[in-house]
Every structure is written in C-alpha cells, then in structure tokens.
Amino acid sequence: MALSDIISAVTATGSLPLGATVEIGEENLAKEGTPPRVVWVPTSDRFVAPTERGATTQRSLHTRQAGVDVHLWGADFAGAESLLAAFVYALRQVVGANYLVTSGQWFGQRLQAHGRIYVLSLVIGVPLAEPAPQRTVVVSEPQDVAFQH
Numbered sequence: 001m002a003l004s005d006i007i008s009a010v011t012a013t014g015s016l017p018l019g020a021t022v023e024i025g026e027e028n029l030a031k032e033g034t035p036p037r038v039v040w041v042p043t044s045d046r047f048v049a050p051t052e053r054g055a056t057t058q059r060s061l062h063t064r065q066a067g068v069d070v071h072l073w074g075a076d077f078a079g080a081e082s083l084l085a086a087f088v089y090a091l092r093q094v095v096g097a098n099y100l101v102t103s104g105q106w107f108g109q110r111l112q113a114h115g116r117i118y119v120l121s122l123v124i125g126v127p128l129a130e131p132a133p134q135r136t137v138v139v140s141e142p143q144d145v146a147f148q149h
Contacts, residue, residue, distance in 0.1 A: 001126065001127065002126065003042065003064075003066045003068070003124065003126055004024070006094055006095060006124060006126065007022070007024060007040055009094040010022075010087070010090045010091055010093075010094050011090075013090040013093050013094065015086050015087075015089050015090035015093065016036070016038065016083070016086050016087065016090055017036045017082070017083060017086060019036065020036040020037065020038060020083070021033055021036070021037045021038070022037075022038045022039075022040075023037070023038070023039045023040070024039070024040045024041075024042075025039075025040075025041065025042075026041045029041070029071060032114075033073070033114070034114070034115075035073040035074050035075045035079055035080075035083075035114070035115040036072075036073060036074060036075075036079065036083050037071075037072075037073035038070060038071070038072055038073070038083070038087060039070070039071040039073075040068055040069075040070055041068065041069045041070075041071065042066065042067065042068050043067035043068060043069055043121070044067045045064050045065060045066050045067055046064075046065040046067075046123075047062045047063070047064055047065070047128070048062065048063050048065060049062070049063065050062055050063055050127065050128075051063045051125065051127070059129065059130045060127040060128065060129055060130075061128050061129065061130055062127075062128040063125050063126070063127055063128065064125075064126040064127070064128045065123045065124070065125060065126075066123065066124045066125075066126045067102075067121070067122075067123050068121075068122060068123075068124065069119050069120070069121050070087065070119070070120045070121075070122065071107070071117055071118075071119050072084050072087055072117065072118045072119070072120060073114065073115050073116070073117050074115050074116050074117075074118070075115045075116075076115065076116055077116050079115065079116065080106075080115070080116040080117065080118045081118070083118075084104075084118050084120065087120070088101075088120075091122075091124075095124055095125070098124065098125040099122055099123065099124045099125065100122060100123045101120065101121070101122045102121045102122055102123060103121045104118060104119065104120045104121065105118070105119050106118055106119075107119055
C-alpha cells in the first residue's frame with residue numbers, strides 16, 4: 001500500500017465531513033477553496049527494517065516512515081478541531097496504530113478569510129513491498145510463406 005492508497009482509503013472511510021475536499025501536494029495550499037478542506041503535503045521520509053503486518057502476498061523490503069503535514073481547514077476554530085478529530089479517526093480506521101503524530105499547530109493568521117487551519121504533522125508506516133512479478137507474454141509475428149507453383 002502506497003501513501004496515495006492510504007490517502008484514498010482515508011477519504012473513502014466516510015468519516016470526514018460531508019463535502020470535504022481532499023487534495024495532495026503543497027501547490028494546493030494556495031488554491032482558493034471553502035472549508036472543510038484537507039490538504040496532504042508529503043515532507044521527508046525515513047526507512048527502517050520491514051515490519052510484517054498481516055497476511056500479504058508481497059514481501060516487505062523496508063518500512064517507509066512517510067512524513068506528511070496534513071492541513072485541516074475548518075470554517076472556524078471549532079470546525080477545524082472537529083475536522084481534526086474526524087481525520088484522526090479516519091486515519092486510524094485505515095492504518096490502525098501504524099502512525100505517529102509528531103506535532104500540531106495552528107496556521108498563521110494570513111489565511112483567516114478562508115477559515116482556520118490546523119496543521120497536523122505525522123509519520124505513517126508504509127511497507128515498501130517487493131514488486132509483483134511481471135508476466136511477459138511473447139507474441140511471435142507470423143512468417144510470410146512464399147508459395148511456389
């Protein structure tokens with residue numbers, strides 16, 4: 001499961017507020033939008049020894065400790081805090097306890113017109129799995145056969 005798969009799964013839990021916009025990438029921070037919004041901004045990763053989690057058909061090579069800042073936009077402080085709780089609940093549904101909140105802070109005042117923003121910094125354990133074997137199919141071209149009379 002890649003980080004993008006985790007983001008999709010968190011969004012699909014149904015735990016985030018109805019109508020919440022979910023985006024990935026720092027470029028989305030400057031976009032106009034209305035709360036509730038969730039913007040995942042990948043930061044830096046570390047790699048550690050693999051951790052086997054449940055039944056899997058692929059062997060884990062390493063565990064990627066994916067760093068991410070999640071910008072949670074609410075219409076006001078209460079809305080941002082409610083979104084924070086819903087987000088953490090959704091994340092836990094998807095990855096269990098395989099994450100660590102490293103910090104959280106209120107974003108500066110300059111975007112007040114767009115609501116209140118809480119930035120949650122966390123690390124998510126993402127297995128770096130051995131690639132699935134690729135099957136190669138060889139198709140031979142038909143040979144031209146010359147007929148002689």
